[in-house]
Amino acid sequence: MLNKMKLWRNQNSSNELRERILRIQELQVPSHVAIIMDGNGRWAKKRALPRVAGHHEGMKVVRKITRLANELGIKTLTLYAFSTENWKRPKMEVDFLMKLPEEFLGSFLPELVEENVQVQMMGYKEMLPNHTRKAIEKAMEDTKGNTGLTLNFALNYGSRAEIIEGIKLVLKDCNSGIIDENDINEEVFSKYLMTKDLTDPDLLIRTSGEIRLSNFMLWQLAYTEFWFTDVLWPDFSEEHFIEAIEVFQNRQRRFGGV
Numbered sequence: 739m740l741n742k743m744k745l746w747r748n749q750n751s752s753n754e755l756r757e758r759i760l761r762i763q764e765l766q767v768p769s770h771v772a773i774i775m776d777g778n779g780r781w782a783k784k785r786a787l788p789r790v791a792g793h794h795e796g797m798k799v800v801r802k803i804t805r806l807a808n809e810l811g812i813k814t815l816t817l818y819a820f821s822t823e824n825w826k827r828p829k830m831e832v833d834f835l836m837k838l839p840e841e842f843l844g845s846f847l848p849e850l851v852e853e854n855v856q857v858q859m860m861g862y863k864e865m866l867p868n869h870t871r872k873a874i875e876k877a878m879e880d881t882k883g884n885t886g887l888t889l890n891f892a893l894n895y896g897s898r899a900e901i902i903e904g905i906k907l908v909l910k911d912c913n914s915g916i917i918d919e920n921d922i923n924e925e926v927f928s929k930y931l932m933t934k935d936l937t938d939p940d941l942l943i944r945t946s947g948e949i950r951l952s953n954f955m956l957w958q959l960a961y962t963e964f965w966f967t968d969v970l971w972p973d974f975s976e977e978h979f980i981e982a983i984e985v986f987q988n989r990q991r992r993f994g995g996v
């Protein structure tokens with residue numbers, strides 16, 4: 739009896755989720771969603787597990803949310819997976835993290851190819867271990883012709899470094915006469931950043947209750963809607979993602995997209 743009730747409850751909640759997805763798709767879906775996937779270490783600590791168990795559980799959520807973002811018709815999903823500051827973590831943890839791209843792509847790349855998802859990466863690739871970089875480069879190559887969701891991983895990424903590098907490139911082009919300093923404006927400068935081929939995020943989600951940007955897309959988030967949740971990333975579900983988009987759409991309706 740209890741199993742039947744549980745099954746009915748699960749069926750009922752999944753029907754309700756499907757109805758919410760249909761309603762979201764009738765309205766304007768955010769084109770670019772960025773996520774700071776925080777709380778993996780705390781999730782593990784609450785369960786007396788090693789931190790890396792939280793990272794591994796968090797990787798499963800990446801798969802779940804990627805599938806849903808692609809189904810919803812979101813154009814770009816940017817995931818903050820490793821910051822330039824994360825190198826300060828214990829070597830064992832960094833070594834574990836650097837193996838996650840291979841594990842993720844090893845099992846998920848065929849589905850990403852099949853589902854027309856394009857894998858991209860923003861960050862300083864040259865500092866990544868060879869095995870990590872090669873796995874990502876293969877995924878980017880295998881999916882470069884895809885035109886569906888752009889799955890953009892921010893790895894060894896830091897926004898202030900990105901802006902400084904952009905300024906250096908602008909100065910170089912000014913000094914070599916490629917551009918004139920009077921032509922420099924926000925649109926021109928944006929083309930000197932790692933996100934030059936992407937639109938700015940419409941919605942930023944940050945999990946685990948932290949209310950800060952942590953040196954993430956500081957230039958690009960100028961006009962982005964923020965949605966913060968106390969939920970730890972490994973506990974982040976499709977329902978949480980749907981809720982964030984519903985809140986985004988309600989804000990757009992109330993205040994307009996100006």
Ligand SMILES: CCc1cc(N2CCCCCC2)n2ncc(-c3ccc(F)cc3)c2n1
Nearest residue numbers: 775793796797819820835838839842874891
């Ligand atoms: C290199 C650090 C890292 C950490 C990490 N975590 C740990 C921290 C955040 C929670 C998610 C799980 N994930 N999850 C997927 C990737 C991944 C990256 C590139 C790619 F092409 C395919 C997958 C990943 N990369």
